[in-house]
Amino acid sequence: MESRAMTGQAEGQQPAGPTHAPGRPRIGVLTSGGDAQGMNAAVRAVVRTGVHLGAEVFAIHDGWRGAVAGGAAIHPIGWDDVSGIIGRGGTAIGTARSADFRGRPGRLDAARHLLTHGIDRLVVIGGDGSLTAADTFRTEWPGLVAELRDAGEIDAATAAAHPALMVVGLVGSIDNDLVGTDMTIGADSALHRIVEAIDAVASTAASHQRSFVVEVMGRHCGYLALMAAAAGGCDYVLIPEDPPGPGWEEQMCAKLAATRAAGRRASIVVVAEGAQDRAGNPITAAQVRGVLRERLGEDTRETILGHVQRGGTPSAYDRWMSTLLGHAAVAEILAATPGTEPTVVGVHHNRVALLPLARAVAQTRAVAAMVDSGDYAGATAARGRSFTEMARIFAALSGPPAPAVRDGGTGPDRPDGGTAAPGPDGGTGGATGRVAVVHAGGLAPGMNTAAAAAVRLGLRQGLTMLGVHGGFQGLLDGAVTELGWADVEGWAGEGGAALGTRRAVPPVEQLYALSRGIEEHRIDALIVIGGFNAYLAAYRLQRERDRYPALALPIVCVPASIDNNLPGSELSVGADTALNNAVQALDRIKQSASASKRCFVAETMGRRCGYLALMSGLAVGAERVYLNEEGITLAGLAEDTRQMIDSFRGGRQLFLVVRNEEANEMYTTDVLARTFQEEGKGLFDVRQAVLGHVQQGGNPTPFDRVLAARLAAHAVRDVVDQLRAGTTAARYLGLVGSEIVPAPLGHLLEQVDLEARRPREQWWLGLRPVVAAVSQPHARPAGSRVPVLRD
Secondary structure, three states, X not given: OXXXXXXXXXXXXXXXXXXXXXXXXXXXXXXXXXXXXXXXXXXXXXXXXXXXXXXXXXXXXXXXXXHHHOHHHEEEOOOHHHOOOOOOOOOOOOOOOOOHHHOHHHHHHHHHHHHHOOOOEEEEEEOHHHHHHHHHHHHHHHHHHHHHHHOOOOOHHHHHHOOOOEEEEEEEOOOOOOOOOOOOEOHHHHHHHHHHHHHHHHHHHHHHOOEEEEEEOOOOOOHHHHHHHHHOOOOXXXXXXXXXXXXXXXXXXXXXXXXHHOOOOOEEEEEEOOOEOOOOOEOOHHHHHHHHHHHHOOOEEEEEOHHHHOOOOOOHHHHHHHHHHHHHHHHHHHHOOOOOOOEEEEEEOOEEEEEEHHHHHHHHHHHHHHHHHOOHHHHHHHOOHHHHHHHHHHHHHOOOOOHHHHOXXXXXXXXXXXXXXXXXXXXXXXXXXXXXXXXXXXXXXXXHHHHHHHHHHHHHOOOEEEEEOOOOHHHHHOOEEEOOOHHHOOHHHOOOOOOOOOOOOOOHHHHHHHHHHHHHOOOOEEEEEEOHHHHHHHHHHXXXXXXXXXXXXXXXXXXXXXXXXXXXXXXXXXXHHHHHHHHHHHHHHHHHOOOOOEEEEEEEOOOOOOHHHHHHHHHHOOOEEEOOOOOOOHHHHHHHHHHHHHHHHOOOOEEEXXXXXXXXXXXXXXXXXXXXXXXXXXXXXXXEEEOHHHHOOOOOOHHHHHHXXXXXXXXXXXXXXXXXXXXXXXXXXXXXXXEEEEEEHHHHHHHEEOOOOEEOOOHHHHHHHHHHHHHOOOOOOOOOOOOEEEO
């Protein structure tokens, strides 16, 4: 890097005083411990937000080892130094584990080297071990400074200027093992790697009717194993938090035999590397393979994924959320005082959250102690509500319903096949009724997942499940079939919509025929999976109940739209897949521009909702993003063009503009590209790319599969409760924070901008200041910070 010329002197040659003039705050950033996808996005955000807010930022290479070594390992890092790293795996500033830093002499060396550069604020990106080391360093800092002063290694003025070390932590761990934060940097990307591997294994396993045992990372946390098993449609999972009891081998074999008898051609068991039984004996993939071979006579193979889970490009989520975390970390570290308690910047309820560092680490380490003491419920609960909920849902989804369940017995509610109290997964039976599943609106990846989950969970409740083919038109055409457990086999991981979908909202004149179709097929409830038009169609059915009594039945809408424009839900099924598709396409577009000076104007889908445009722009590091919510003005376009030209004159090679497809009726993608081309006067080339329906295709991401299953579970539970109670409410479900929340369909129009076809309130619009902070070096600092939750 060019800025390396500003590096401090070699170790052992430090002057007694600082090498800089006092004034601007100086921040050090380091990555430590195991690497995780998304660390680069966090580093980039820390550097650029720091520059944006007037601080000087220093990279500390190779984690705490670099702090101990000093010299060239610590140097200033600027805006351009982090260009192009947001989409790269690993960490550009290196990571390492340092035995020297564990001892006080090593920490004394680290303090000396930081003081040489005037650094007394640190952003530490790593796991609980790295964060614990940071807290120890902070606690010892006054004593270390005094020791250096008394030894004459720093002068009194330097000691007085840096009486305390301020620390903010970001959790970089693919295991997702820090208690208090919903997601850690790298976990979503690791889950992508695992599910891609399981999908690939599933196809070859089915071809040969084999069983596979897949071992994934997670020494003390079963997040990756559980979510991968649920997203991959697997049969059984073993996680550290809930060890199986005696006889687990027989129980596992019985469950796999039942799924084979129900029509499944392959069996997949997922084992977390830290899995053990209740006696504390490790359970390995090789051991599970041996059990299946011996007891079932299965041709069983073992696959240990290893470090492939840690590598590769980060997912869209690990880019945009890591950017938010890095941005928030800088705001927090600059506001910190010597008396400020060190914090971890994490994620809670889909929002940036600040957690006390020491408490978060202590609670995380307490989980292993809970397991050792036999408090498995406490260990599982410590992972969060969505974790415990998915454990129950997986148990209900992964095996066919037993006759006892359909008659009102109790089904397995634990991932290992044990029993627990029923939850929203529909783990108990006893309901009767005929429930139809119908898609409506535009296609969204994850529709199949939601439909399959609804069918299987409904069957487990004793319901008769029906599939309506071709949207609401299928009710008119009589295209309604009964669906069994095996009929939806393989749907969970497939893109598209096997039942078909149509965008049209049934006109009023068709409602009589629709009601007749409901009567003819003796439908007692509807689960509607789809987008904006699906909601409008369900709303129309609900409004016309007085005229057509057959429409007076429970209706539950499940949000599925790549536009992410549905009320009552912060994220819709399909939006994460579309975002990842857009990010992959934009990555390729950026690579294509690497050989020349070029501006690219890329258009995303979303109609008048700018979610895909803003979030993909944030995830790929776009210089400008145009949204329908903000519009485009001539004055703004002129200023953007001027800044673009200035940046190319200053040496820029690529300028990426992302435009929401209906950002402005007049300033189209073509008009923007032609304007930039004309005003550039040959300084750079301009190309345009309409990403189009590639955003709608492909298999759903792990997040969309898990979200679809959760929503379907709540939809089935809602229908079952209503059938038992004899009520006929119409509702739509949504993800609010980390909870699934229902809302009355009758109030739909109060929550939406009908003309723009989007919710009146959109949480993600509050992220716009972050885009400016990390993409526009000369932009004014935003007047308001991105909201954070404080614990």
